Amino acid sequence: MNSDKLTKTILFSASLLVLIVAAGIMFSLIGGAIPAFKAFGLKFIITNKWNPTEGHEVYGALPFIAGTLITSILALIICLPLAFSTSLFVAEYFRNTRVANILSSLVDLLAGIPSIVYGLWGFYTLRPFIVNLGLSDQGFGIFTSSLILAIMIIPFATSLSTEIISMVPDELKEAAYSLGATRLEVIFNVIIPNARSGIIASYILALGRALGETMAVTMLIGNSNVMPSGLFGAGNTMASIIANQFGEASGLKLSSLIAIGLILFAITGIVNSIGKYIIKQFS
């Protein structure tokens, strides 16, 4: 009996680790960001200058917050029709067929490719393609990054919405068919209204993925620390400025980078929580 109690205590103390790690992350990020916020105040978030010259040091997170939000949302918009079609293909039109299985495993493969490999492919294939189209001189920039992000988040947007679309009860669909509805009408009048919140949640979670992506974006966005000038202009995201400058940073610059990490942590946390909340309401 005593050994049972010991086992339970061990299991419980293991669970404390999650709390300690989570609290530690919050504590360290906030602690590390304090000098930056002390120096610049809350204006840090809306300042659009990033000047590391000694004596004139000014750091602001706005260009990077904008870069992250623009690339991620654009990626989501590009990914939407693709992911939605794929989930209809797998969960409705060709449900439980061999070709649907193959398609969904291919899409799953996309999730397995490391970020840095996406970056390489983007740099050597996608970037010259953008240049050839005459969209931009160098091929770096917001649009190129969004395109690669869109490919990267397709599997996340697809897998969950596939599951949710396949959960719509057959009785409802059959009722609509019996009234003479075509398949298209069933999809738009029965399936989508029923699965709406779940589908939206899966796209929100995919957005959460895009926000934190680092390497692929770092290799494609052009890394200029200014507000993005347009769709094909260069920019920088929160994750990529950290990846680029963390190694040589110290003092106020280091603290500013940690502050950007804290903001990134907060934004992804909020986006993911909204997605998870909708999913919980749904099930």
Added chain:
Amino acid sequence: MAVNKIPAFIDNIDGRNKKNKLFLGLVIAMSLLTVVPIFFIISKIIINGIGQINFNFFVQTSPDSLQAMTAITNNETIPGGIANGIMGTFLIVLVSSVMAIPVGMMIGIYLYENQDRRYSNILRNITEILQGVPSIVLGIISYLWIVKNITNGFSAFAGSVALSIMMLPMIIRSTEETMKMIPNEIREAAFAMGAPYHNVILRVLIPTGFSGLSTGILLSLSRILGETAPLMMTALGSSVINYNITKPTSAVPLLIWEFYNDPNMVKLVWSSSLFLMAFVLTLNILSRRIAAKRKIGKKR
């Protein structure tokens, strides 16, 4: 259900059928477009990478820029390989697995055993938040905790800590899900025979859920193997094979990043990416295979 909107009796069946077919065509075209990139990516990497892959590639350490340049001007294959990266990845991933897997499994079992407690729900929510933390933020954390305070410099251990925080939530969730699949009768039978609790866990729950647990472990490994950003801030990289976890260490993704930034070594980028991708995708597919088999087994 907006069924009233269905215009079933409006006599325009031809137009509706046409729209229906058009939409089906659109869905098929878009779905095919979705999988086009995967063929492009994989073929590009295989075509460019296969030429550099030979025995030496796996047993020699990475060349320096000068060696690579001489080889290119003499039209030879670049000497050296990625042995330092392979050993580094192995070391870093091994240490993070040792830290994350046992603890993660314990927490998963705890959550399963105390399903409806308030504490468990809080724990689940925090685990979900941890799972969503971008890997670059974990890099910052491990830099602050380990690089600055424990190893006093970049180290393999710091990389392992960052990756183990990434792994932990995945292990916790897959363990809990697996435990839920195990029929309660099996547990009860073990308890009824008077087995102590730790034996029920070690001899009954874990062996029964083995395939589910290994799926979760393999998937999480395939996720952390390709991580680059957190390692740049923690393990840094090294040109020699290093077995000391308190010293800077290379890893395959770190080498790819170095090769990418050095114009002389660009050729090596493809072969190392090919190696990394093949390795990660094998783990990924293997884990899905195990998961699929388990599903079929359950139906019987």
